[in-house]
Amino acid sequence: MSYSLQEIALFLDAKVQGDDLIRVTGLATLQSAGSGDLAFLSNPKYAKQLNNCKALAVILESSQAGDFNGNCLIVDDAYLSYAKISSWFDSAPVETSGFHPSASVDATAKVDCTVFLGPNVVIEAEVCIGAGSVIQANTVIGSRSIIGENCKIAANVSIYHDVRIGSRVTVHSGAVIGADGFGFASKGQQGWQKISQIGGVVIGDDVEIGACTTVDRGALNDTLIGNSVILDNHVQIAHNAIIGDNTAMAAYAGVAGSTTVGKNCVLAAAAHVVGHASLCDNVQVMAHSLVFKDINKPGSYSNAAMPIMTTSEWSKNSVRMGQLNKMAQRLKKIEKNNKD
Amino acid sequence: MSYSLQEIALFLDAKVQGDDLIRVTGLATLQSAGSGDLAFLSNPKYAKQLNNCKALAVILESSQAGDFNGNCLIVDDAYLSYAKISSWFDSAPVETSGFHPSASVDATAKVDCTVFLGPNVVIEAEVCIGAGSVIQANTVIGSRSIIGENCKIAANVSIYHDVRIGSRVTVHSGAVIGADGFGFASKGQQGWQKISQIGGVVIGDDVEIGACTTVDRGALNDTLIGNSVILDNHVQIAHNAIIGDNTAMAAYAGVAGSTTVGKNCVLAAAAHVVGHASLCDNVQVMAHSLVFKDINKPGSYSNAAMPIMTTSEWSKNSVRMGQLNKMAQRLKKIEKNNKD
Amino acid sequence: MSYSLQEIALFLDAKVQGDDLIRVTGLATLQSAGSGDLAFLSNPKYAKQLNNCKALAVILESSQAGDFNGNCLIVDDAYLSYAKISSWFDSAPVETSGFHPSASVDATAKVDCTVFLGPNVVIEAEVCIGAGSVIQANTVIGSRSIIGENCKIAANVSIYHDVRIGSRVTVHSGAVIGADGFGFASKGQQGWQKISQIGGVVIGDDVEIGACTTVDRGALNDTLIGNSVILDNHVQIAHNAIIGDNTAMAAYAGVAGSTTVGKNCVLAAAAHVVGHASLCDNVQVMAHSLVFKDINKPGSYSNAAMPIMTTSEWSKNSVRMGQLNKMAQRLKKIEKNNKD
Numbered sequence A, B, C: 001m002s003y004s005l006q007e008i009a010l011f012l013d014a015k016v017q018g019d020d021l022i023r024v025t026g027l028a029t030l031q032s033a034g035s036g037d038l039a040f041l042s043n044p045k046y047a048k049q050l051n052n053c054k055a056l057a058v059i060l061e062s063s064q065a066g067d068f069n070g071n072c073l074i075v076d077d078a079y080l081s082y083a084k085i086s087s088w089f090d091s092a093p094v095e096t097s098g099f100h101p102s103a104s105v106d107a108t109a110k111v112d113c114t115v116f117l118g119p120n121v122v123i124e125a126e127v128c129i130g131a132g133s134v135i136q137a138n139t140v141i142g143s144r145s146i147i148g149e150n151c152k153i154a155a156n157v158s159i160y161h162d163v164r165i166g167s168r169v170t171v172h173s174g175a176v177i178g179a180d181g182f183g184f185a186s187k188g189q190q191g192w193q194k195i196s197q198i199g200g201v202v203i204g205d206d207v208e209i210g211a212c213t214t215v216d217r218g219a220l221n222d223t224l225i226g227n228s229v230i231l232d233n234h235v236q237i238a239h240n241a242i243i244g245d246n247t248a249m250a251a252y253a254g255v256a257g258s259t260t261v262g263k264n265c266v267l268a269a270a271a272h273v274v275g276h277a278s279l280c281d282n283v284q285v286m287a288h289s290l291v292f293k294d295i296n297k298p299g300s301y302s303n304a305a306m307p308i309m310t311t312s313e314w315s316k317n318s319v320r321m322g323q324l325n326k327m328a329q330r331l332k333k334i335e336k337n338n339k340d
Helices: A005-012 A044-050 A078-089 A311-321 A324-339 B005-012 B044-050 B078-089 B311-321 B324-339 C005-012 C044-050 C078-089 C311-321 C324-339
Strands: A015-017 A037-040 A057-061 A071-075 A163-165 A184-186 A192-194 A201-203 A223-225 A283-285 A299-302 B015-017 B037-040 B057-061 B071-075 B163-165 B184-186 B192-194 B201-203 B223-225 B283-285 B299-302 C015-017 C037-040 C057-061 C071-075 C163-165 C184-186 C192-194 C201-203 C223-225 C283-285 C299-302
Touching: A005 A015, A005 A071, A005 A078, A037 A078, A057 A078, A071 A078, A078 C184, A078 C192, A184 B078, A192 B078, A299 B311, A311 A324, A311 B311, A311 B324, A311 C299, A311 C311, A324 B324, A324 C311, A324 C324, B005 B015, B005 B071, B005 B078, B037 B078, B057 B078, B071 B078, B184 C078, B192 C078, B299 C311, B311 B324, B311 C311, B311 C324, B324 C324, C005 C015, C005 C071, C005 C078, C037 C078, C057 C078, C071 C078, C311 C324
Parallel strands: A037 A057, A057 A071, A163 A201, A201 A223, A283 A299, B037 B057, B057 B071, B163 B201, B201 B223, B283 B299, C037 C057, C057 C071, C163 C201, C201 C223, C283 C299
Antiparallel strands: A015 A071, A184 A192, B015 B071, B184 B192, C015 C071, C184 C192
């Protein structure tokens, strides 16, 4: 594949500085670009790499274009432009329509004829799959579940019954959607009474669900994932959680049961929210933090990241954590005595 | 489906207040119940929702029944009663006996004729599966493993060889039981010598294993999960761990190798116990806590949850954590000087 | 199976004390060994168990041999010797060469004739698999991926396209290699622009990858895992990370995008490194720690483990964490006043 700067500029609504007839054959970072590549400069701290860059052309913003003598595409947002053009250079195999003969498709399922079903895919009763969707090998879709148009469900994904997924949704391998929420009533010393999880899962459009990520079905109502939500790998969405549009959750981030996260929120890696809590829109929770109450004001919150130090230094400091309340009381006593 | 209050009362050993011939058609929360639904009131803080509730009948406890004019089922434990009746309203598809033609069943396996084997299920040599168990699509059960009666193994589960599972056990999709424990001997700069994990896994009756949860096989002895243990998603049970009866572990909770957790314990989300430690019965470990020594006294333990605050406030406080030992010494010095 | 001490001694380069013609039939801990077993003593704290040990023979070091009257194999490193001999006692089923008839192998794939392909394995276009490798049931290997010799890929593993894996690599069930990195450019309130992840994954020789562990493909360059790297279950390696030779990562440990971890490092359970950071060789990060800057000096680092205490004690102490900055200021003020 090769593309002229002209056609890329047209797609990105960019201004070309240099020769717009040259053709680029790959996409790379400034540092690793070869002589045929298109590179991009987004973070100003890498601007000095422009000097030694071997790329044939660079996507950059006007503030960086003045000093640059090479071919470039001048855009408003270089990172977003790189993101938009990246799919042109993706050599991932593209599935064509068709059902592999080893796919098991229930007679009552409605699978659009443009859909790709890989080997050993299992489509249970009354499933609906919209035009252009791709279901890769060994994935299982449970009864009455609905997959919209142009979705990509990777290999070895498990989707339980009564799950509704919008359009242009990507689900990566190992993800599990619609498993039972963790609902049990205590029988004391007699163990646990399982609560049947009779709700479903509803997932909006343009959602990305990472590898080994789990979205549990609701206990009574549905678990809800809004539009344009992006979930990294190993994320956990418990039963009856509601995740607002555009919210991003990094690896190991999770929310417990019946928790609501607003729109445009970010939960960083391993940030967790306890059950029945509510986060308003535009909240960021830092990595490793544990939110155990409602957050009603937009902003960045944390209760986890400490200075990293040698383990021996840390030991000395952390042992004081167990004395902190007493230290506070001692401090107060001194203040009181000094005042007297 | 519809059920009369009379028949539900009989099953739950409940007293009916109102019309016991009415028939409910669904199960819902107080807040979302429609006109044909059965709802329940367990947590007193939702008692005020009784007034506007559209449910046809409500499960509640005698303390709440006096003020309520609607139809209700009076029980000792409303939450437990809701749990018990929930399966009556579960519309999950029910598998009937039978082996899908695409299932691979080794000639030496003993699979009861009442078992359901979904498409592409793989049953290896000498496996035994008891009456009424359901093995869903694309699940693999390794050689010599034993599954008891009335188990439900969901799609895309991996059970290795020599794993013994009791009866009425549910395993959710993506779970892996019997993978090698993480056992290696250091060869210094030459890397690691793998230790063959020659133990197995033994799981009791009435156990629930969540999606993407892993239970490793033992190094020499077996890894043991007691009866009525409930494990949420993304749980990790390392080699040779022993988990006592009725213990519950929430999402991301895990125990390292050779650790023993007693009966009736609760490990909250992302609570971890280091290797070779022992927790007695009736211990609760709060979310995000890291237990690195034995706990010999029942009770609730923690070392993680801090007050959540804005990230800028947090930064100011957490940086002091690195100075805490010095602060303690300075405090002591002042106290000493004041005394002198 | 049974082995004479003589043949074991030859393999381990050990000295036999006692009868070298006796034959052991199993491998066990000192405590659980039966009368035909071989046991081992590595950690001196278990030395007292030698007295009551029923094992037929024991692997131990010369410092322990003097007082011991039983049969023993004297070695330099008892734990390493146990590790080396452990595979002799492994009764895991051994796959023989051959392709199961239900395996789907693309006509353009090059699979060595000594390879084992289990039921429902899917091998996509242009895949190469080297001699002696075993691909277990329901595993999917994407287009153009390369698997070296004598690898063992367990059941239900997902390997995407353009992944290169060395020789003698073990991948456990539920692992996902080559899923998209979590790369998106913000479109503000319009959600997220997906960045095609056009890099691949390169994994060295003698690597172990645990169950439900994920290694994402690179955004532009490849994600790199060195030789002899060992990854436990639920590990996350984000796009463009580089993990140095011999590094070990315990359960839930993870590194974010473009992070470099040196050689011979250890990341304990749930230890995480933020994106674009760099750890030099020989760094240990303690459990639950979060590394958010470069570490340039070998050693052990921590910022997480606190003393475990009852939850009520913890509450009193942790609330002070939110007052710590003010406490520090108050302390300084007292010191200043006392000096004046």
